[in-house]
Amino acid sequence: MALDQSFVGRSYPPTDPYEVGREKIREFADAVGDTNPVYTDPEAAKAYGHSDVIAPPTFVFAITFKAAGQVVADPQLGLDYSRVVHGDQKFAYSRPVRAGDRLSVTSTIEAVKSLAGNDIIDIRGEVHDETGEHVVTAWTKLVSRAPEEA
Amino acid sequence: MAAQIKYADVEVGAELPAASFPVTRATLVQYAGASGDFNPIHWNEKFAKEVGLPDVIAHGMFTMAEAIRVVTDWAGDPGAVVEYGVRFTKPVVVPNDGLGGLIEVTAKVAAKLDDNRVRVDLTAMSAGQKVLGMSRAVVALA
Numbered sequence: 001m002a003l004d005q006s007f008v009g010r011s012y013p014p015t016d017p018y019e020v021g022r023e024k025i026r027e028f029a030d031a032v033g034d035t036n037p038v039y040t041d042p043e044a045a046k047a048y049g050h051s052d053v054i055a056p057p058t059f060v061f062a063i064t065f066k067a068a069g070q071v072v073a074d075p076q077l078g079l080d081y082s083r084v085v086h087g088d089q090k091f092a093y094s095r096p097v098r099a100g101d102r103l104s105v106t107s108t109i110e111a112v113k114s115l116a117g118n119d120i121i122d123i124r125g126e127v128h129d130e131t132g133e134h135v136v137t138a139w140t141k142l143v144s145r146a147p148e149e150a
Numbered sequence: 151m152a153a154q155i156k157y158a159d160v161e162v163g164a165e166l167p168a169a170s171f172p173v174t175r176a177t178l179v180q181y182a183g184a185s186g187d188f189n190p191i192h193w194n195e196k197f198a199k200e201v202g203l204p205d206v207i208a209h210g211m212f213t214m215a216e217a218i219r220v221v222t223d224w225a226g227d228p229g230a231v232v233e234y235g236v237r238f239t240k241p242v243v244v245p246n247d248g249l250g251g252l253i254e255v256t257a258k259v260a261a262k263l264d265d266n267r268v269r270v271d272l273t274a275m276s277a278g279q280k281v282l283g284m285s286r287a288v289v290a291l292a
Contacts, residue, residue: 027183027184028184028185030180030184031177031180031181031183031184031185032181032184032212032215032216032219033171033177033216034215034219034222036222036223036228038227038228038229039228048226048227048229049229050229054228054229056215056218056222056228057215057218057222057228057231057234058211058214058215058218058234061185061211062185062186062187065187066186085238086210086211086238087237087238088235088236088237088238088284089210089211089214089235089236089238090233090234090235090236091233091234091235092232092233093231093232093233095229096228096229096231139235
């Protein structure tokens with residue numbers, strides 16, 4: 001089903017803050033097998049000029065994708081999530097995410113396309129801390145695959 | 151940001167130290183928990199095959215997380231990464247054979263930019279197929 005073009009440019013309200021915890025960062029670093037001490041040892045992080053442990057570059061996706069769920073689940077948009085695959089992902093950082101951050105995400109639909117029966121949607125998530133400082137922008141392209149011919 | 155590599159010492163075409171990252175079913179279960187992505191295609195073989203996949207596949211974001219380690223290990227400070235983007239071109243298939251899959255990552259300096267920044271282009275392969283396309287990072291060097 002072709003998606004409604006009028007959704008392009010639509011923004012969703014900022015999410016409630018997600019508080020980034022040291023132990024959640026440690027859990028994520030462990031899960032990707034990354035032993036860089038800047039993720040687990042505040043002193044190692046300070047040696048690089050960070051006020052606390054920082055998160056691996058892709059950590060913030062868990063937060064932005066949850067926020068994108070507002071878009072994906074918007075019944076007016078009508079995306080078939082059971083057929084969605086992740087097409088592209090990009091991040092642009094003003095600074096790394098770090099422990100103690102309280103991050104809020106504002107999601108915007110940047111583009112809606114239909115190609116060969118696939119619905120393609122580009123979602124931009126702007127992530128700000130509780131002082132309003134920009135931390136990172138995440139661009140997520142989702143592709144809802146066309147149903148196979150019976 | 152405090153990268154340890156100096157911009158002046160880096161030449162276009164320079165290869166970063168390559169690395170390979172094994173991925174098993176246990177790895178994916180752990181990543182699911184840490185990331186909150188519980189899509190069954192990443193842990194349920196029956197479900198994965200029902201939706202047309204060859205087997206359980208790794209989370210694209212897991213592959214993305216592994217690939218950038220080549221850059222962050224090189225730069226020293228992961229906070230030196232100012233941009234990072236990928237296209238998910240092929241899945242990383244993770245069979246339940248005790249070995250799992252392997253993600254092989256190479257990277258090279260593709261361009262020197264303003265403000266001591268460089269663009270690094272990454273290549274990620276698994277089972278002979280390119281699993282990431284347009285995989286690029288911009289890194290702020292010392």
